[in-house]
Amino acid sequence: MLFNSYVFICVFLPIVVCCFFVIAKRYGRKPAQFWLVISSLFFYAWWDYRYLALLLLSILFNYKISCQISRKGMKKFWLVAGIAGDLCLLGWFKYAGFFADTFNALAGAAVIDVPHVILPLGISFFTFTQIAYLVDTYRGETITGDVVGFFEFVTIFPHLIAGPIISHRSMHPQFMAVQSYRLDYGNIAQGLVLFSLGLFKKVVLADSLAPWVSTIFSQAGALDFVTAWVGALGYTLQLYFDFSGYSEMAIGLGLMLNLQFPTNFNAPYRATSIVDFWRRWHMTLGAWVKEYLYIPLGGNRQGEIKKMRNLFLSMLLVGFWHGAGWTFILWGGWHGLLLMINHQWRRLSISLPRGLAWTMTFLCVVIGWVVFRANDFAGAIAYLSAMVDIHSYGSVSLIHGEVAKCFRFVLAGMLLVLLVPTPLAMMKNFTPNKKWVAAAIILFVISLLKMNEYSEFLYFQF
Template sequence: MLFNSYEFMFLFLPLTFAGFFFLGHRGKKEWATLWLVLASFFFYGYWDMRYVPLLFGSICFNYLVGRQLEVNNGHKGWLTFGIVINVLLLGYFKYTDFFLSTVNDVAGANLFDLPHIVLPLGISFFTFTQTAYLVDAYRGEAKNHSFVTYCEFVTIFPHLIAGPIINHKEMIPQFVADKTFRINYENIALGLTIFTFGLFKKVVIADKLAVYANDAFSHTDSLNFVEAWVGALGYTLQLYFDFSGYSEMAIGLALLFNLKMPVNFNSPYQARSIIDFWHRWHMTLGLWVKNYLYIPMGGNRHGEFKKMRNLFVSMLIIGLWHGAGWTFIIWGGLHGMLLMINHAWRKVGITLPKVTNWGMTFLCVVVCWVFFRAGSVDEAIMVLSNMLNWQTVADVNKADIKHLAVITAGIMLLTAVPNPLVMVKKFTADNKWLLVTAAMLIWVIWHLNNYSEFLYFQF
């Protein structure tokens, strides 16, 4: 079920909201929580009921292991067991085909028939979420309230499919607080406003930009100079508006139920360094990698060389987490190299004009996104080659120039306009906000002709 669908907005969401607060108002907190859990399982199963048992099995396993860790703080055996099973589960569904095809390629023969395993929705997110819980339980930083509450932590529908990645010790107290079960009209007004902003990003902006990116990456071998740039820049904007739109919709939906989820984006294309970019882009993933991967590997505690190694390995794993393919590994590796260069540059102490820093950072991000979007390494190289091929400028037509101008204007706008979540910090439920939200919602519904999945559903 898509957030940007009529059945979600006008059936699922109102019924889930009404049932939760009806039960909560009657003082039946456990039943209200169970209602939300069952609704979230329905939301997940709406795509494919076959994977609901997988999700439930993962929840049961991690809950039981977590209970053992809570009782036996510092028991590395249980922690290792839990992490290994989670990694094997994710590895089987996400990387089996990639591993076998790589073996076949290296051997130069079809040694293995590819099983073509269908990737369950959200498996990367709910696996990372629960692995972090196991580590926190091992550290003595996480305590469960009940099995149903733990199910809510994993399945709560706003974040289940594509994040943001939430933290157990931050969310569980919210799930059980008395005020969570009472209607808060201020939260409803703010939540609907943030949800509408995200919906507008997805439907009105991201889905329109998809045309440019899809067209360019569908014939990478025949792009002229401007078409290649339109495709690369179009995807750069599409991915941002699509994913940040989803994240804001998730935050807005959670607020309807009096839950505060973490911010996932902070104007990443305003970054003036790659380090700054990763402080602003997919922030919950970056924090997860820092707390549960980079720091446990040693972080920056054992000298500059090991710090650089840990940075690079962390980014390779982020790349592989996004997808089972060499394009994602190269994307992660490139960002790892850029982070290493950025840290080394800071040590030198050379300063450049802010606009130069921004331009260099944005260009590096765009080049990396080409690998992220391309269907193969060869396709990515073709796009990048065409982006440098001035000889094809003669083939450019007026439509290409117009498209490039529109996208460039969008980029310039992003560098100046604050993040919507910053704008709503001054939110008050008045007529001004009501008018803006209503106008955007009407515009969205008017354009809601074809449903399109969010890009991060495939990761």
């Protein structure tokens, strides 16, 4: 079930929210939690009920492992076993085909049958969420034994499919708090406004760019200089509007249920360095990688050379987490290299003019997104070649009138992301009033009118 669908907005959401508070008022916390778990499982099964069993098995497996870790003996054994089990599940569904294809390519023959496995929605997110839970349990930072609470933590529908990635130590106190089960009209109002803003970003902005971007990238081998840049900037904005819109919708849905989800985006395209960019882009993934990958690898505790190694390896794995393909690995390696350069530049204590620093950072990000979006390595090279071939203007087969329309949309989008406060920044001093109600209704109605076809969020693919 998609957030940007009539069945979710007009049927599922009002029923779930209303029943949650009615059940909480009449029967208390546990039944209300159980209602959210059942609703979230229904939400997940709406896409493909056959994968509901997989999600349930994953949750039960991690819950039992966490109970074993919380006991006195063999903690490390159970932690390793739990993480290995999670990675095997993720590896089979997400990476088995990639490894088989790679092996066959190296062997020069079809030695291994390539499995055709449908990637379950949200598997990367709920796997990372549960691995973090196991590690936190090993560290003694979580409370185990509450099976309904654990199911709610993993399945709560606003974040289940594409984040933000949440931690048990931040969510469990909210699940236990009495005020979380009392109707709060202020939170409902703020959540609805934030949901409307995110919906607008997805349906009106990201989905409007999608056809142009798809057409341009499909002609990677026959692009002129201008069209290549328009397409690259178009995808840069499409991905941001799509994913940040989802995250803001998720945070808004959480607020309707009195839950505070972490911020996932903070104007990343205003960053003036790659380090700054990764503090602003997909922030919960960055925090996860730092705490559960970079620091366990050694972080910056073992000297500068190993620090650079740990940075690069972490970003390679971030790229591989996004997708089973060499373009994703290359994208992760590109950002790993940029982070290494950025950190070494900082050691020189040389500051650049802000405008130059922003330009260099943004160009590096755009180049990375081209690789990220390309179908394969050859397509990425062809596209990047067009972006530097300044003499190729006019050779593309795409109708230039459409390129001009896309350019105007991109220009407006760039002004929006660079100059207008983010929805979450607008919400800091939010007070329900007529202006907010009018703005939310207008954006919501426009979005509803644009919702005329099935449009998944881009991060559903990762």
